[in-house]
Amino acid sequence: xxxxxxxxxxxxxxxxxxxxxxxxxxxxxxxxxxxxxxxAVAAAARLISGERPEQFATFLGYLVTSVLVLPLAVVLxxxxxxxxxxxxxxxxxxxxxxxxxxxxxxxxxx
Amino acid sequence: MTDTALNxxxxxxxxxxxxxxxxxxxxxxxxxIATKFDEAPVAYILSAAAAAIxxxxxxxxxxxxxGGRRLALVCCSVxxxxxxxxxTASLVARxxxxxxxxxSGYGRGYGxxxxxxxxxxxxxxxxxxxxxTSATSARS
Numbered sequence: 001x002x003x004x005x006x007x008x009x010x011x012x013x014x015x016x017x018x019x020x021x022x023x024x025x026x027x028x029x030x031x032x033x034x035x036x037x038x039x040a041v042a043a044a045a046r047l048i049s050g051e052r053p054e055q056f057a058t059f060l061g062y063l064v065t066s067v068l069v070l071p072l073a074v075v076l077x078x079x080x081x082x083x084x085x086x087x088x089x090x091x092x093x094x095x096x097x098x099x100x101x102x103x104x105x106x107x108x109x110x
Numbered sequence: 111m112t113d114t115a116l117n118x119x120x121x122x123x124x125x126x127x128x129x130x131x132x133x134x135x136x137x138x139x140x141x142x143i144a145t146k147f148d149e150a151p152v153a154y155i156l157s158a159a160a161a162a163i164x165x166x167x168x169x170x171x172x173x174x175x176x177g178g179r180r181l182a183l184v185c186c187s188v189x190x191x192x193x194x195x196x197x198t199a200s201l202v203a204r205x206x207x208x209x210x211x212x213x214s215g216y217g218r219g220y221g222x223x224x225x226x227x228x229x230x231x232x233x234x235x236x237x238x239x240x241x242x243t244s245a246t247s248a249r250s
Binding site: 055057058061065073076079080084085087088091092095098 | 118119120122123125126127130133137138141144145221
């Protein structure tokens with residue numbers, strides 16, 4: 001799937017978030033969320049057109065989670081406006097990278 | 111919140127991680143139990159148990175106070191014992207584990223986070239304990 005391009009970028013976002021919370025980080029994470037939404041829409045379109053990964057339920061679970069992780073991480077991050085809040089958002093970005101990897105594996109039938 | 115800052119700062123990161131792993135392990139165990147329980151019932155039940163422990167540990171950390179602290183302490187200890195025992199067993203007796211659990215190979219399939227999480231949890235419980243922070247926790 002098209003997601004492979006973005007995984008590298010997510011690592012950068014995670015590291016950047018690790019430093020401090022600022023407007024640039026919020027823009028980064030918002031852009032990432034938009035990419036994830038686009039990915040979810042693209043995947044949903046392919047599912048509707050009849051393509052089915054072998055483990056359909058697992059794929060769907062990962063897909064839904066991939067969209068929800070970042071908003072949740074940002075909310076938690078705002079509750080904790082310190083360095084640790086940035087770590088939470090960084091962990092969220094890393095989670096997205098892992099989720100994307102798993103999405104591609106499951107789609108390929110691994 | 112109550113007498114200590116168990117659920118603030120690094121504690122909040124731990125809460126997020128525990129929530130994530132409760133979800134990941136729970137969802138995976140749910141799918142496996144629902145679709146192919148006969149293949150490796152022990153492994154899937156262990157995964158489900160791990161998910162439950164993560165969830166309870168998270169609740170303990172969120173609640174804070176002496177009760178929450180005790181709850182989290184028990185969960186982290188069980189977790190650490192579980193990941194060590196299951197991790198060792200999965201390497202020594204491979205036949206008993208035809209499919210992976212969250213704790214197989216000391217959490218290898220999950221980037222060893224299952225091994226690190228209880229250790230971090232126990233360290234945090236100690237670092238934030240009332241006796242260690244009695245000077246700073248007076249404000250609440």
